[in-house]
Amino acid sequence: MSESRGRRAWLRTLGLGALGAPLLARAPFLGAVPSAEAQGAIRRIVFFTSGNESIERSWWLPPGVSEASGTSSPLEALHPIMSSLEPFRERLLVLGGAVSPGGGHPADKAILTGHRLGEDGGRKFNRGTSFDQFLADRLDVRALVFPGSGVSFRGTQSPATAWRAHEAFRAYFGEGGGGGGAEEAARARDASLLDGLAGQLGQLRGRIPAADLYKLEAHLDGIRDLERRLEQGVVSCDGIAPPDPDAEARGASFRETMDARAEVLTQALACNATRVAVFPMGGTFGFSGEPMEERGVTTGVHDTAHAYAVDSDNAPRVVAEREICERLVYEEYARLLARLDAVPEGSGTLLDHTLVVFVKWMGYAHSDDDLLWMVAGGQGATEVRTGRYLELATVVGAAAAARGGRRRDHRGPSSNGILAGLAGLMGERVESFGEDLYDGSPMDLS
Amino acid sequence: MASGCTGVIGDPFVSPEPSSPAAGPAALPARCEPREGAVHGPSPLRRLTRVEYTHAVQDLFGTAPDVGEFTPDEQVAGFRSNAQVAITLGQVERYLDAATSLAGDHTEPLMAELGCEPAEVECAQTLLDTLGRRVYRRPLGEGERAALLDLHSAELGRGGSGVAAVGEVVRALLASPHFLYHVEVGDAEGRLTPFELASRLSFLLWASPPDDELLDAAAAGELADPMGLSAQVDRLLADAERLARSVAEFHREWIGTVNIDGVALADQTRNATLYPDWTGSLGAAYEAEAGDFAVQLLVHENAPLSELFRASVTVTTPEAAAVYGATRSEAGTVELDARARRGVLMLGAFLANNAHGSTISRVLRGKVVRERVLCGDIPSPPNDVDVSAEDALSGTAARLDPSSICYDCHRLMDPIGQAFDGFDAIAASRDVDELGELVSGHGEVVDFPADPELEGSFSSPLELTEKLATSDAVQACLATQWMRFALHRREDANRDDECATATVAADFLAGGRTLRELLRHVALSPAFASFEQEDSE
Incomplete structure (x- = not known):
């Protein structure tokens, strides 16, 4: 199986513009x-x-x-x-x-x-x-x-x-690629596929034990994540x-x-x-x-x-x-x-x-x-x-x-x-975190 | 610093006291009459394992996919089975990547094979009847067909070619949860449907999806008839090439080629000073050998299962043969010196996988024998046990001190594990251990009520393995392990599974004791064809 081919083909509409500059690992980030x-x-x-x-x-x-x-x-x-x-x-x-x-x-x-x-x-x-x-x-x-x-x-x-x-x-950030009609078609193709897969997972809900629903939910999460990326595109940022x-x-x-x-x-x-x-x-x-x-x-x-x-x-x-x-x-x-x-x-x-x-x-x-x-x-x-x-x-x-x-x-x-x-x-105050067995109340780090 | 096994019971910060170990079954299994209205264990939604996915793709397209980036399989009841841990977002995407890549590579050849015009809807329908049925392992429902045909027409509507349109269908089939999961819904009585049973049979016996003949038999209702089912089981067992897939996989998992921390033998490291001969390829050779040894013996030679502990011919690489002090023949077989090494417990997988970077592990070796060969259960140590020091050879005496909290478990493991002290951390023979002591290979099996003959001391690993080979209880344990492999659950969690497993083991002991006979009993067991239907949403 050609992995790179698959990766290029799949969700290739998610890219930014012209990318591909070699990574300068230790250079200050410009973006x-x-x-x-x-x-x-x-x-x-x-x-x-x-x-x-x-x-x-x-x-x-x-x-x-x-x-x-x-x-x-x-x-x-x-x-x-x-x-x-x-x-x-x-x-x-x-x-x-x-x-x-x-x-x-x-x-x-x-x-x-x-x-x-x-x-x-x-x-x-x-x-x-x-x-x-x-x-x-x-x-x-x-x-x-x-x-x-x-x-x-x-x-x-x-x-x-x-x-x-x-x-x-x-x-x-996506992986680059051109725009235009071909990309629109690819986006539509991927959207159809994801939609169909989400539908299949939804139909399975009523057929499998309730105890297994978390597995379907996790799979659906993955599909929805990809759908989001298709719909919303990716983060745009100069200099990356x-x-x-x-x-x-x-x-x-x-x-x-x-x-x-x-x-x-x-x-x-x-x-x-x-x-x-x-x-x-x-x-x-x-x-x-x-x-x-x-x-x-x-x-x-x-x-x-x-x-x-x-x-x-x-x-x-x-x-x-x-x-x-x-x-x-x-x-x-x-x-x-x-x-x-x-x-x-x-x-x-x-x-x-x-x-x-x-x-x-x-x-x-x-x-x-x-x-x-x-x-x-x-x-x-x-x-x-x-x-x-x-x-x-x-x-x-x-x-x-x-x-x-x-x-x-x-x-x-x-x-x-x-x-x-x-x-x-981080600005998200909680009363405690973790299992009740432990004292998970916030430690004062200030 | 002391090198015993230490722990603090009752510490509020750590797990509660560990559960007690189980030495093994109390008695030999006897046939058990199924009770009326028996309800066997559940059948949770399972994702294909890497091996199952690989074989499925190989059977569909003739080439094996690269699953190296797939998330590792989990273990359930001691064998690989993705029945508990949910899929990750990344794995969802990897499946889609794989589906895209496979569709790209194989759609055109498929079209050439089908000989129809891909832009025509009839061609797409033919694809669903053939490839679609193999991928879903059942005929597609009307709604499913319609949805897939919509993809075909939509692609044409976007101006795509006929091949691209069919490619979208192929991609969707391979990304479908109906391909990626074992979906078992059953009928009103809790029996597998014919197609579910066909799938279970083929994944058990071939580690692969059903072929067209088995699907045809399911469609014709033949699997509901005991004669028809039996005929299909015999057919599957007669296909040595595909049977070998399952047998190899079982034995790799049963004896273990991945250490307790999930590191495969090929990826394990050894102290380069002590073990300059260790390489990843040697580890990989041991992994492969664990399966190939059993296939040669049990599939090609149809030898009784007891020979697993006795055979002195293995199938491995020249590199591994050199570690054994032997030479590989042109046919790929290696004749071991039977006076010093024989059977699966003296091959590289068992010996090297149950070792550390510099030292062997009596504990791990003994644990594998106790759990996998004698069907005992050893619980995990409590959190605060000093596991760093736990496994040192020098700590054996401390672990076996009856006043130690370690004693109850380690008495069941260490005296068995020490049988193999004469094999170092890469499975080569040795006379002197890490402490500079001459190794003896003597030891003791304690507390094995199912076979008192097996209890007592032994003077060498050969004596121990000969005792294992002749023990009916050990043979019965192998039958139990195959049932766990087949059912993806432990038999002892459900009384009807327990009953069915006892019957399989008893019938196996009463026959010729070959693997094919055992697998026949497993495949025809009522526990294999039915399950507890739990409430759905």
Whole structure:
């Protein structure tokens, strides 16, 4: 099957005018749209995610801060492993010690939903809508989710679509092509097809069990989304450039992949094509094709995390390799911040009007506790106060800490409160977020 | 740092205490008389799996599509089945992309085959009678035909060519939910309609949609007649080429070629220093071998199922053969050294898939045997278990300490898993384990009441697998696994399914114990042809 042919043929009427300039990955984006709305209010949020955990607390706790629960300390320095983030230190809010609703690998399905996982015959699944999708619905935008982690859900057992860079560009900006009669005909053809498919799905409603309706609804959502794109066209924005469609072909390098995604993300945010995004740098098992052996990691990202938990007391090599992995994660976070900060917007930059949230879905040793969260950006607003460390956890008793031998000596509040707090910063105040079992009332991030 | 399995019961932040493990069935299955008014389990709306979609397109057009970008299939009852997770927006678009591309590639050849003028409505009608019936796996209703013919005439009205008009119909057929989903509505008594039954049969036995002959039989009412149904089942079972599709897929899924985190063998990594021979192609070879080994044995040689644990001839690549210390023949077969390696549990898929980057996993190997071969159930560990350390070889003693919360589960797994300590994380033989200890391969099966003969210690993996090969309870478990594969649900959630499964297993044990016999029992089981009709909207 010829994929490129199919992609060109399908919805080819959605394009802009002449596109096709090569992507200049690190060039400042030229198409920023300064607007009064952009000034003085946080308008966007991006979740930067990566797999595994942030090692143990001693590897991320900023030097000199108080570990007294609820205490806010100035962020006068960062842990050396986070040196890449030093240029953004004053624009960072570091949150230490929250607890996730999930633990272990499947916790990616819980961290943004705020619900414990469901289980069916040993298969674990998400329950509820993830925060990014919840917020996107509130803001009436479509969240831009890139592949690499399974954190984003439209509802229970309904994963959100993850777009690769060129797919995302097409979804938000179209993919070019001419105009005229041929395009009109193609548009009419596609509209007829979608209309027919929607009709078929509608007719099935009365024939299948009510318990299965969510599957039809999800399919219909997809059809309606395409119909909307046909009817409304796509976002028009000067100066955008599509990514090289091969940048994410199989075998593309980590750098090419991440840069292409960052570029599409930057364009989508700057053009107001979306206000919510999920930007993973990889899942539990690696970083989108990065050959970690060349960086000195011999066992793979995931096994290194396990090996550290087992052997870190005895094997310096394991410690060194673990550090390499985590240092890379912070470097990528910093790289994204820098990319957004390079785009002028209003009197500041795109980063000033964007909250970039650092999320991992596991705590040390794949646990559910003592998570590291970070929030960067948002200086265009007054609500969020950065340049500080906020201790969330309480030190648990020695007996509990010693139980099982794991370095499990901090327990904090649910991460759901962070999400609820972020909703408020985005202007969508909620009383709580996530499952009632947890305290999901908004955490004060100001 | 301790490397045992640790957890804190009663912690308010984590999941409740895990459910108890089930060691396996309590007894051998016996025939079970179906109760009057039996109501079998539900049949949820299922989307085609990647394999089903691939075979469907291959049978329609003669070429396999690229489904590499399709979302991964989920697992239900241990096998791939898209019965729970809803479709994503992106997958909807990918289906449309695929339909557009396939229509573009195949409409003209189709027209040449049909030999009619594509601009004429009769030609489009012929297409619906032929291709349309194969795509929907049933004849199209009048309303459905009219809607598709509207697309044809609309395209002509826009000035499109006849081929373009037919192409729109082909595109719509391939993007239709009637193609992409298994839609089972049933009749008033909760039985599958003849076309639904035809579809179920072909997807079970061929992992593919029905051919014209099976659809004709359904249309003629032959599947409602036990003789007619039986004849069609026998015909499908006799088609070795298409039977092989299903048998290969079952065995890849049954033994597992995707690890617990959803990473396929071909995409898994190994410590390059310890395992310089590991490559993605070796992983891919192991994946393919898991199916090809079973096909050779059970389809082409018609051997009894017990041979799965004994056979010493496999079908694989030279690269994999070299790991086994063997040579591949020109015919593609590999003769293993039967004194050291034999059966499906000593092939690459099982051994390498249940390992980590640097180490083997006794736990995972034991878990697969306990669940897939003995039909036990091991619950997931609680959230706060230190899974990082859980699987280390050095943690075996801690896991098997009766005072540990891990004990109840791990006693059922680890002593079985250690049978395979003599095979490393890429399935090569070894004498010394990661801790520098000589491996022995001894172990123990505890708590398997369905076959007390299987319980007790063994001194090598060969002894263990020979015990598995001779155990009726293991054979019965294989029958149960095939029922789960066929029904897309577990039998133990419904008493009538449980009854039907017991009968299938008992009948299988009473016969020649070949796979074809087993599949015949499965396909003719009442649980296969009926289901619980749940309320619709």
